[in-house]
Amino acid sequence: MIKKLVLYSVLILSLGSCTAQKESSKPNFIIIFTDDQGYQDLGCFGSPNIKTPNIDKMASEGMKFTNFYAQTVCGPSRAALMTGSYPMRNARNDNGDNPHPKLALSEVTIAEVLKPLGYKTAMIGKWDLAGHNPEKFNPDLLPMHQGFDESFLTPGSNDARVHLIRNNKLVEKNADMSTLTKRYTNEAISFIDKNKKQPFFLYLAHTMPHTKLAVSDEFKGTSEGGLYGDVIEEIDYNVGRILNHLKQTGLDENTYVIYTSDNGPWWIKKEHGGHAEPLRGAKTSAWEGGFRVPAIVRAPGKVPAGKTSENIVATIDLLPTIAKIAGATLPKDRVIDGVDVSEIIHAISTELDRPFFYYQHHILRAVRKGKWKLHLPHQPKTNSIVHRKWPIHSAPKDRELFTKPMLYNLETDIAETTNVAEENPEVVKELLQLLDWAKQDIGDINKRGTNARPVGNEPYHTPNNLIPLN
Template identity: 60%
Template sequence: MRSIFRLPSTSSVLAMLVWMSASAVAAAPEVPSKPSFVIIFCDDLGYGDVGCFGSKTIKTPNIDRMANEGLKLTSFYAQTVCGPSRASLMTGCYPMRLATEKNDVAVHPRLHTEEVTIAEVLKPLGYVSMAIGKWDLAGHSQSTYSRDLLPTYQGFDTFFGTPSSNDSIVNLLRDDQVIEKKADMSQLTRRYTDEAISFIKQNKENPFFVYLAHSMPHIRLAVSDPFQGSSAGGIYGDVVEEIDWNVGRILKVLRDVGVDENTYVIFSSDNGPWYLGRSPNHLKRLGPNAEQHGGSAAPLRGAKTSTWEGGLRVPFVIRAPGKVPARTQSDAVAATIDLLPTLAALAGGKTPSDRVIDGRDITTLFTTADGAELPMKPYFYYGHRRLEAVRLGKWKLHLPLPVNQSWAKFSKVGDNVILETPALYDLDTDISETRDVAAQHPEVVARLMKFIEHARADIGDHDCVGENARFFDPDPRRPDLRKSTKQ
């Protein structure tokens, strides 16, 4: 018998199309109305250590793709060392303004719980948040940290990472509990990224904030087997290329779960690269090739711990398809202190109004295709507790100060300069800070010195307390001032 195939009626076809359309809508992932944020924060990655910022020996195709599909900022600043840099990022303030446990202004601050972090700004707006990797705001130690200053006590919903640096060992925590001692450092970059991917998948229908703070390329350097010897930049390059590969994994999962166009991904570093060629401890531990374990700030002068540009000007890339215009670049001065007010604005929230916040909303930089400009505002360079320089527009003024002997070993001999008078540099024409033009521009020096005096009075300095510096614990305020003013 011949089978007969009958075409469905018009009404049946319409019903089927309606059902298929409804099913497709139901199956599609629900994208939250508010944008999500991922901050990938490296440790001791230099200005010249990624391809899109000029590296010739380290290949970073995923970070370069972020720059090609988004915005690159070429005058972006952090702080000179790890802890203060993370404090600034989390709070939108210069470290010297921030309240710390027992008011102790240490090199690595223990951030007071009364300070407001990015996670705490986003939480009332419906965000879920996770901190991953290096925290360094509860004590610069793998064991003697303040448990109640860990991320889950500072606004984050969950934490997987380590309380401090990977100088010798890394203990891993889940929230506030140690789950693994002396973890294999060669697996950290992958494991941190695994955690970020899992969190994104679980929270794809909510606005989320992921703070992914890699332990490397801070020493001790370690890399997984697939990346050993992969780079022309030695073990340091191997480590950076592994970080880049894992950046690619983050970008892929955002696409896979359907939130790529609603997520701002930021890549940056906490300070400039180590210079280890004159550090006795590192020379003993790493041998005569110790310098190879540090990165490059080229073409900038200086390195981590210094207030030359190489100490705290860092690479910065942001990507959000359809939100951040592709293939854009700006030399506008911006900094980690600007991220809290900017993310708050992008999320539809507000910057805390009950305290001074040093950063500003730089959303226009992220969203303008034709190169937005920001009103000029001074940026202050603190070397630990000491105010050492200021930048306004193209001008940077270094103060006449003695060499900080505690940190001189981390600088090349030529960078340990004793200035008898203020030194002025035009960063537009002299990015490497080689030509002091103070004598030719006394009016600029005078103007910038007024900003310095304002910062000393408002924020503070190594020998004075700022009027708007915060203290939540009983006196004495700034007990470090009793120890020594030779910072």
């Protein structure tokens, strides 16, 4: 009799779980966004000494993107992801000089697009859209004011220290960075548990592997890839925790999990930076190594397993794509640069013909269309941070100034070694026309484009200090 009662209880619980899933017909979305992780820094993207079995399995169960683009530094990359637009087009709550934009509240984020459909939303990890400095940021621009129901975050990068904020309240100063990857994942799992009966959007932006590198004792010294490898392997382990939890809670087949990085590796950090091979360049540059990042999308039963897409896809595509899959409405009062790639993700279509523009902060550097990438000639040096500080973040050979357009065939020359502009004048002409359009519509240097949103359209203030701990 006891056994029958136990079996009956298990059956009821199982049916309840199935019912909860059916009630939530809208799919869930999880974006896992790492910081400064290079193109090669996963086993499934060719790392020779960093082991990432959980992410590799994620790729084997989903779709891998080998021509996936972010932006070349942290803040702009997060702005592009959240708004589906090139950062040069975004409305900003500052004067536009800072490469890390303070995103204006008039911008519409992925969370704000999904909220009208009943989605619960959470932001965990590095925000970097209210100010890059951990002590000087605008609290009015934190995630709770940008469509997120809850958050557990650090305002900016971990260059020196990390302070943690829950929702709008400072909860910990000078947090132990070696605990962040695990703590963020604990928070993510807790959010999933609280919202498993309704659709949710989780944005998990890991602080690592941005330096200062830090790793828990459990993973310290365990990777053949040194401390950097230890950090990536700990991230991999925690990605596995999230994927396993989705299976255990019955949410696996109703959840899209997207894994990617905010930009290429930080060359100047040497062994504490990542690897972009076989690409040229690194973070802050307009070479492929600065923009092209590893990317994987997994959703069992929706995204076909074991597929690789060579289409040009980018973080700016995530907002329109998630909106399409969820049945959400995009804002009609602004230009969204991203395109809906849901048919690519679902393998309904394999064709995608679109340009991608490379902006170094506010300077338009290059465009890619199909296999061709054209770099513009470099203009005279300005007082921009691009000219003052960014060159030292690239290897000497990657700092060269162009005096004429440089064309590369990325299909046969992924490392951008051979300029073929003279042999392909019609290609150069076509791509120059695209670049002229971008200068006018999006903007370039100190000129906002005709369809760029305004800068400084929100009241702005910066507190002198963080709110003290209670």
